[in-house]
Amino acid sequence: MNNEQGVKWLQIRFLFPAILFIALVNIYPFIIGILYSFKDGTLIKPGAFVGFANYLKVLNMEELWNAFTFSFWFTIFSVFGSYIVGLFLALLLNMDIPGKGIFRVALLVPWVLSSVVSMVGxxxxxxxxxxxxxxxxxxxxxxxxxxxxxxxWAVFSVIMVKIWRSYPFMMISLLAALQTINNDLYEAASIDGAGKWRSFISITLPQLKTVTFVCWILMSIWSFNDFDVLWLLTAGGPIDATQNLIIMSYKYAFVKDSLGIASVLAIFSLVVLMALAFILLRVQKKGE
Structure with a gap:
């Protein structure tokens, strides 16, 4: 074995614990979840193999499409609402205002505060x-x-609370991007007669495009998969009005004791999220 091969084997040996950990934490539960989706088991017994019966049953559920519709609108309003609030505050903090450091710390409270504490409040x-x-x-x-x-009102309330919970992430990400924009661009635009609004449209937003798409992708995934805000505030109620796919999956697994249906719902949610991320990435690539 030559020196180069020896270094490669050493690298593999160092990486093996991390690879094993990832496989146990992510890959193994994923495979088990797929296997459970083809059975009619519960948390206590694995159940018999039923093929695609669980998938057909889920697709014929009105409850599924109601949960999907709520998940979609909840994600849309949460992402764009938190983005607008975050962008406004990022622009404000990017100016020379007194007490900027104090405001920056105070505005981060919704993000760093424990979900349980904030939702109880x-x-x-x-x-x-x-x-x-x-x-x-x-x-x-x-x-x-x-x-x-x-x-x-419950739908409105959970969306507003989600925006409150999420805007600090948008704010910090956009503020970091704003501070990398060269001031010479604004000076050149000012010399050409462009006002503040025109400079914002033609310089600021294009410079924030990459960060914006990344924030949208991450926040879309987090909002679509949100559990703590919805469960701690309404538990999916009233009358399942604020039930998303994740809460629906949780209820079927731990309340209705149907692990097969819960697994199908989780897989369905994963497919939707992958499609959403793919679309957003394609849009970003096309824009570039």
């Missing part, structure tokens, strides 16, 4: 007629709003 504020938000609304002479008990 939100439930305390909007979860009942005596919450702080409804108390303020009633003080203005209006009737209290059932934010988490009414279907439409």
């Amino acid at each position: 939100w439930r305390w504020m909007i979860g009942s007629q005596t919450g702080i938000v409804n108390t303020f609304i009633q003080s203005l002479g209006f009737d209290p709003i059932l934010f988490l008990s009414n279907e439409n």
Whole structure:
């Protein structure tokens, strides 16, 4: 064995523990999940092989398409809402304003705060007629709003909370990109007579394009797969109005004790996310 081959084998030996760990944590559960999707088992017993019966059953469920529709709109509004808020705050923090460091730390609180703590806080504020938000609304002479008990208000509420939870990621990512833009571009545009709005459209947004697509892809995956915000706020209710595919899969696995259906839902969610990421990456590549 020559020196070059010896170095390669040494590299493989060093990488093997990491490869083994990834295989055990990611690949093995993925394969087991696919196998479970072809059985009618529960968490206690593996069940018998039923072929594609679980897939056909899931595709004929109205509950599936309701969950998918909610997941789609929840993702769309969460991503674009958090992006708009994050971009506005990033532009603000990129200016020379007093106390910028304090504001930057304070605006990161929704991202670094524990999901359980933040969602308990939100439930305390909007979860009942005596919450702080409804108390303020009633003080203005209006009737209290059932934010988490009414279907439409529950959908609105979880989207707003998700935007609040997600905007710091957008803000920090976009702020980092803004600080890499050469000021000479703005000076040249100013000399040519371009105003602030024109400079924003023609310089700032194009310079943020790559970061924007990456943020959209990551946030789309996180929003479509969101569990903690939806489960801790509404548990998918009321009447499954805020139930996405992940919560539906969880309920079938741990509440309805149907591991086969839960596995099919998880696979269906994975396929949708892969298709979404593929489309966004294609759009980005075409734009470049």
